[in-house]
Amino acid sequence: MTDPYIEAHRDAIDRRIALIERTARQLAGDHADLADFAAGHEYFGLHFRDGGWVLREWAPNASAMHLVGQLSDWQVRDDLAFQRLDAHGTWELRLPADAMGHGDLYRLHLQWPGGGGDRIPAWARRVVQDPDTLIFNAQVWRPDTPYQWRSDPFTPPQGAPLIYEVHIGMAQAEGRVGTYAQFTAEVLPRVVAAGYDTLQIMAIPEHPYYGSYGYHVTSFFAPASRFGTPEELKALIDAAHAAGLRVLIDLVHSHAANNEVEGISRFDGTDYQFFHSGDRGRHVAWDSRLFDYGKPEVLHFLLSNCRYWLDEFRVDGFRFDGITSMLYLDHGLGKAFTSYDDYFNANVDEDALCYLALANQVIHAVQPEAITIAEDMSGMPGLARPREDGGIGFDYRFAMGVPDHWIRLAKDTPDEQWHMGGLWFELNNRRHDEKTISYTESHDQALVGDQALVFRLIGDAIYDHMHRDDRHPQVERGVALHKMIRLITLATAGHGYLNFMGNEFGHPEWIDFPRPGNNWSYHYARRQWHLVDDPDLKYRQLDRFDKAMIALARQWAVPGSAAPRLLWEHDEDKILLFRRAGLIFAFNFHPTRSFSDYRFPAPEGHYGIVLDSDDGAFGGHGRVDHAVDHVTLPEGADPHIIHRLSLYLPNRTALVLAPQGSS
Structure with a gap:
C-alpha cells in the first residue's frame, strides 16, 4: 500500500497477512484451493x-x-x-x-x-x-424443467460501474410487494433506458421481517420467496445480462437475525454454534446475532454462501453490507475515526478482517470478473487494495462521506453559505490508492426519519408545484440544485457512481416499509413511476437530465479516469471549475448572481457545450447559447503563457464543455 501513514503499523499488517494466509491453508486442507473448499x-x-x-x-x-x-x-x-x-x-x-x-x-x-x-x-x-x-x-424445490440460461456466457461491461440500486418489493407503484417477474417486465427496461450498466439488488437472501430492508437474514441460501420463485429471480438476472447489465446483490454477512426457528440463532441449542457466545454475540443496536469469524465451520458456511450465489444465480458480485460493524468490537457505533491507531488497535476484530479477505479470494477465484464493494464508514485502509499489496481484496469501497455531506448541507446550511473549497475537499476526500464509488444518496438517505435529498431541497412545495410551467421559487431552487449536486458528484466520483431507484427523477417523500408504527401501510414502500411518466411534470425533466448526464459519463468514461484537476474555485462567487476526462465542468452555485464573462485558466483550444443543466428540456431557463464556439485566449502578448476561457455562467447552473472536434 502506498499510504505513508501505514508504515508505522507494518507489524500489525504483517500479522494480519500471516493470519489470512495461515487460515486459507488450514481451510483448504486437501482441496486444490480455497474455492473448492467453499462448496x-x-x-x-x-x-x-x-x-x-x-x-x-x-x-x-x-x-x-x-x-x-x-x-x-x-x-x-x-x-x-x-x-x-x-x-x-x-x-x-x-x-x-x-x-x-x-x-x-x-x-x-x-x-x-x-x-x-x-x-x-x-x-x-x-x-x-x-x-x-x-x-x-x-x-422442496425441484421443478420438472431446470432453468435454461439464455445469456450464457455473459461478459460484464468494462470500465467504472454506474450502479442503479433497487429493491424488488418496493420497485412497483401499487401498495403491495413487487415481484421478480414484475420487476423484469416493468422496471428493468427503465434501468436500461436510463443508461446505467449495473443493477445492485437489495434484500435477496430470505428475511422474515419485510421492514428489515433485507438486513435481518434468516436463510442465507434461500432467495426471498415473497418476491417469487428462484426461476423468476434467475430470469431477472438473465434479462439484465441480455441487456448488458451486471447484477450485484447485497450480501449481509455482518450479522444475522435473532430468529431461532426460521433462523440459525441457537440452531443446535447453543448460542455459540455460528455466533460468539454471550454479549459479544449480540448486536444490541441492531437486535441481531454476530458471527464468530474465527470458527472454521462458520467460515465454511459464509464462504460457501458467497460461492452459492455466483454458481446458482450467476450474480456478478456483491455489496458487502455493514463492514464497519464487522471490523470493530464496538461496531464503530458513535465513533469518530481520527487516528490510524483506530485501525490497528485491540478494538479491531482481525478474524472478521481475515474472513473478508478470504471471501474476496473465493469470489474472484470463482468469477474473476466479479466485483465486490465494501460498505465501510470508518475508512479502514487497505480494504480495496489487492491481496498482493497487503490489502483485503475488495474491488471498490463506497465514498460514504459524500452523501452525508450533501445531507448536512441541505439540512443545515443555506446554499448561499455553501463553502466551495470545503465542498471540493469533501467530494475528493478519498483514499487515492483504493477505488471508490460515490453517490449523492442511496436508500440509506431516504429512510423514514430522514428525507430524500430532493425533499430536503424543495419541502412541501413538491406536492403542489411540480408542473413544468409552475415557477415556484422553492421548487426552482430545488430542481436546479438537484441537477447540479448529482452532476458534480458523478463528475468527481473516483471509480464508479450509484443512484437509488427513483432518486434520479426526484422521487418525493421517504422510504418506509409496513410496520406497526404506520399501521402496516405500503404507501411509502413503493415507487411512483407515474410521476416521471407524466410529460407535464418536472420529474420528467429531471429524469431527462439524469439520462443525459449518465450518457455523457459513459461516453467520456468520466468515473475511472484520472482524478479531476481544479481550474478555479471562488467562494464568494460560488464558482467551481475543474477538468476531467478531457471535459471542463463549470458550476455556479450562486443563488442569484449570474456572470456574463467569467474568465478562468483552461487548456488551449476550442470548446463546445455538451451538457447544460439550465437547458429548457431539463426544467431550466434556457439562458445559455449552445452554438457559441468557446475559444481560449492567451493572457497578454506572450502566446506561451496561461490561456483563459470566458463563459456565461447563469446562477445555479452547471455546464460541461468538450473540446470541439472530439467525440
Whole structure:
C-alpha cells in the first residue's frame, strides 16, 4: 500500500497477512484451493442424488435430529431420523425419490441436552411463509424443467460501474410487494433506458421481517420467496445480462437475525454454534446475532454462501453490507475515526478482517470478473487494495462521506453559505490508492426519519408545484440544485457512481416499509413511476437530465479516469471549475448572481457545450447559447503563457464543455 501513514503499523499488517494466509491453508486442507473448499452448499442441505434424496446439516450439540413435514403429517417419526456421521456434528438422512416431491414443506426437529425444538435447515435453498398462519417452512424445490440460461456466457461491461440500486418489493407503484417477474417486465427496461450498466439488488437472501430492508437474514441460501420463485429471480438476472447489465446483490454477512426457528440463532441449542457466545454475540443496536469469524465451520458456511450465489444465480458480485460493524468490537457505533491507531488497535476484530479477505479470494477465484464493494464508514485502509499489496481484496469501497455531506448541507446550511473549497475537499476526500464509488444518496438517505435529498431541497412545495410551467421559487431552487449536486458528484466520483431507484427523477417523500408504527401501510414502500411518466411534470425533466448526464459519463468514461484537476474555485462567487476526462465542468452555485464573462485558466483550444443543466428540456431557463464556439485566449502578448476561457455562467447552473472536434 502506498499510504505513508501505514508504515508505522507494518507489524500489525504483517500479522494480519500471516493470519489470512495461515487460515486459507488450514481451510483448504486437501482441496486444490480455497474455492473448492467453499462448496458446502453442494454437500449440506437437501439434494437429489443418485435417484434419491439426501439431507445434511451441521449441528454439533444436537443429540437427535428428525425430518418433519408434509411427508410425516408434521409428526416426529423414527424412520425419518438422521444419522450422526461424525464427532464433528454432521447429520445425514437419505430417502427414496418418492418420499418428497416438488413443493412439499418440511423442517427439522432437533433435540439437545436440556431441550429441543423445530428449525428451518440452515442450508435450505427455498423457504416460504404460510399467508394465513405466517409460519415459515423449508420447501422442496425441484421443478420438472431446470432453468435454461439464455445469456450464457455473459461478459460484464468494462470500465467504472454506474450502479442503479433497487429493491424488488418496493420497485412497483401499487401498495403491495413487487415481484421478480414484475420487476423484469416493468422496471428493468427503465434501468436500461436510463443508461446505467449495473443493477445492485437489495434484500435477496430470505428475511422474515419485510421492514428489515433485507438486513435481518434468516436463510442465507434461500432467495426471498415473497418476491417469487428462484426461476423468476434467475430470469431477472438473465434479462439484465441480455441487456448488458451486471447484477450485484447485497450480501449481509455482518450479522444475522435473532430468529431461532426460521433462523440459525441457537440452531443446535447453543448460542455459540455460528455466533460468539454471550454479549459479544449480540448486536444490541441492531437486535441481531454476530458471527464468530474465527470458527472454521462458520467460515465454511459464509464462504460457501458467497460461492452459492455466483454458481446458482450467476450474480456478478456483491455489496458487502455493514463492514464497519464487522471490523470493530464496538461496531464503530458513535465513533469518530481520527487516528490510524483506530485501525490497528485491540478494538479491531482481525478474524472478521481475515474472513473478508478470504471471501474476496473465493469470489474472484470463482468469477474473476466479479466485483465486490465494501460498505465501510470508518475508512479502514487497505480494504480495496489487492491481496498482493497487503490489502483485503475488495474491488471498490463506497465514498460514504459524500452523501452525508450533501445531507448536512441541505439540512443545515443555506446554499448561499455553501463553502466551495470545503465542498471540493469533501467530494475528493478519498483514499487515492483504493477505488471508490460515490453517490449523492442511496436508500440509506431516504429512510423514514430522514428525507430524500430532493425533499430536503424543495419541502412541501413538491406536492403542489411540480408542473413544468409552475415557477415556484422553492421548487426552482430545488430542481436546479438537484441537477447540479448529482452532476458534480458523478463528475468527481473516483471509480464508479450509484443512484437509488427513483432518486434520479426526484422521487418525493421517504422510504418506509409496513410496520406497526404506520399501521402496516405500503404507501411509502413503493415507487411512483407515474410521476416521471407524466410529460407535464418536472420529474420528467429531471429524469431527462439524469439520462443525459449518465450518457455523457459513459461516453467520456468520466468515473475511472484520472482524478479531476481544479481550474478555479471562488467562494464568494460560488464558482467551481475543474477538468476531467478531457471535459471542463463549470458550476455556479450562486443563488442569484449570474456572470456574463467569467474568465478562468483552461487548456488551449476550442470548446463546445455538451451538457447544460439550465437547458429548457431539463426544467431550466434556457439562458445559455449552445452554438457559441468557446475559444481560449492567451493572457497578454506572450502566446506561451496561461490561456483563459470566458463563459456565461447563469446562477445555479452547471455546464460541461468538450473540446470541439472530439467525440
